Amino acid sequence: MTLGGPVSFVEPDYRHRSLGDVVPAVAAALGQPIEDGPPALVLPDAAAYVVFLIDGLGARLLERHADYAPYLSDLLAAQQPGTAGVPSTTATSLTSLGTGLSPGAHGLVGFTSRVPGTNDLLNALAWDRDVDPLAWQPHPTAFARLRARGVSMTVVNKREFAGSGLTRAAHRGAEYVGADKVGERIAAALLASSDRPALTYLYDGDLDWTGHRYGVHSHQWLQQLSMIDAEAEQLREALPPDVRLMVVADHGMVDSPLDRRVDVDEHLELRDGVALLGGEARFRHLYCRRGAVDDVAATWRAFLGDRADVLTRQEAIARGWFGPVDAGVLPRLGDVMVACHDDTAVMSSTDFAYEATLVGLHGSLTADEMMIPLIVD
Template identity: 70%
Template sequence: MEGFCEPAYGVRSLGDVVPAAAHALGSPLGPAPTGLTLPDAASYVVFLIDGLGARLLERYAHAAPYLSSLLAGSSPMTAGVPSTTTTSLTSLGTGLTPGAHGLIGFTTRVPGTNELLNALLWDRDVDPVQWQPHQTAFTSLQYAGVRVTVVNKREFNGSGLTVAAHRGADYVGVDRVGERIAAVVAASRPAPRQPTLTYVYDGDLDWTGHRWGVASSQWLQQLAMIDHEAEQLRDALPPDRRLLVIADHGMVDVPASERIDVNNNDDLRSGVALVGGEARFRHLYCSGGAVPDVVATWRSVLGERAEVMTRGEAITRGWFGPVDPSVLPRIGDVVVACRGDFAVLSTEGFPYESKLIGMHGSLTPDEMLIPVLLD
């Protein structure tokens, strides 16, 4: 079974994109990432395609002729851990590791409660600025004189995740491809003494992969459509504006035979007070004193299909980068990272998981490696 791909924080990871772009724009925010250097320009457009793993693009290059043409001479970077949208988008916007910005999963425990924060839907009782209190890289760039714009769906403007991850940037709400491209062209226009960074997001490929799987004709058709969108965007941009295409994570298809449901297994439920995370990367919040037994039981039941470790072991491994003390209780007492195409479902708390085919969150190369495509 193929090994895990460890995150390359500070070298060539998703959190290094904005710091690298800042150097290229002539407004450095600090030391340059040691493994990610971008050419100088007055304007950068960062197009993030949700779910487009580097290996998926290589495997299905025939469906994306434009994007795959940019693979030559490029090498992938890594997502953070877990390899999931909320963590990745926050790493991009803040320039921080997951252990610093604190969005360390799709769902995580709200400290002091038995409630989970769903970082996509958010919770009105949780202040996103308190949850993620650090100044974003987008804000720092604005202070440095770079005009930073987020181009995304109207419904995401002011959402908890947007505030936590991307506050400080101007926001342009769009819902259609045509207006998205037009908005990017307008926002990315540099002034004589003001460079620009424009971030634009497309989530349709990820949704299609979850619903139909990455080997499906539906996913391939969606990839072809997004490839055409990216090419249209490049054609609409003047030559002096650089287009950087990246992703937040990849995806693997999980067959029915490779799923186990916590709610159908008394041994896996024993000692676990709350199940968080997602099917490929679980946070287990344990009853008092139960951690050693939970680790032993889960290792015995799952065997080589997953890596099961304590919070401390995962932190020592460097999975989350340096961890802020306020973030510690959000991480599971035990974390479970799936190998291969295995998944741990919790249908009582997450009934929709049984309907998903494509999943992500763990540290396999298919999930962790993301493209860095420059045009």
């Protein structure tokens, strides 16, 4: 990973220590490689792995609040963190984990992104039944490739996510076990990992929900961090010694106070030349009218100044933010992109009213958002 820019953005560490490297590394550790050559990320050999993804557990947040999570913070202190992809958001990261691909290849390039040829946005969490998940993300998943090698592959997640567009795009090829409560999830992981060889993927989204609602500096978030630490430790204690537990996250989070928020609907010059506003508050995709890209970029740069990096699509791709970008993915990326610095957020009270109710946000490239645990016990 590299640090760069005036606010020391963390560049994604693709093909080394990113979420897309996790499943290929686990496959190699199970003795069932799914890629040619040695894995970029090397993990200890084991008969089975459980990968526990904790939504919103940034590595910097875990370091900062180590007293509330002694089990996980002790592990993190002895192991090197990794990075999310860009943007640092759930749909993008979960798809990188499940496919083993960077965002430019798998095509889920944000919380919302333009459906090419339309003026519609795809909300990647809610999905749209008119968009075929297998067409949007056509590549075989890493989960499916691992299962084809004879590995028992299981996803343990909430019942409501079974068969969702995101699940089908990102995690197809695995057996899906619905489990809504902590005890259910641990029991399901224990049963699934009894096969050999096996990879079980387990997801918990409660910390992320709490951060969005109350902020990562709140008592509520700290108490939820303690609960997730206890869940991870209980999971480790329940698993047999020959099963490795790997704890990862999809992104971190920052709190954005009201005086650090820009509402584009209060500064209508920011709408000039913009046909569609996408992405999310910390990482905006601006889809421009024909011939307006340069003017839009200049206007947004002048307005935001040092509060954000404003890049054209070509500039963002050249920085390597998305990895290699497939031709079909190009029009899903904004003509102009806005990556916020510090705790700035770009809101729209018209298009994204719900975001105004959130305290914690993510999506950009600050260390608090990009750095994630990749820890093995």
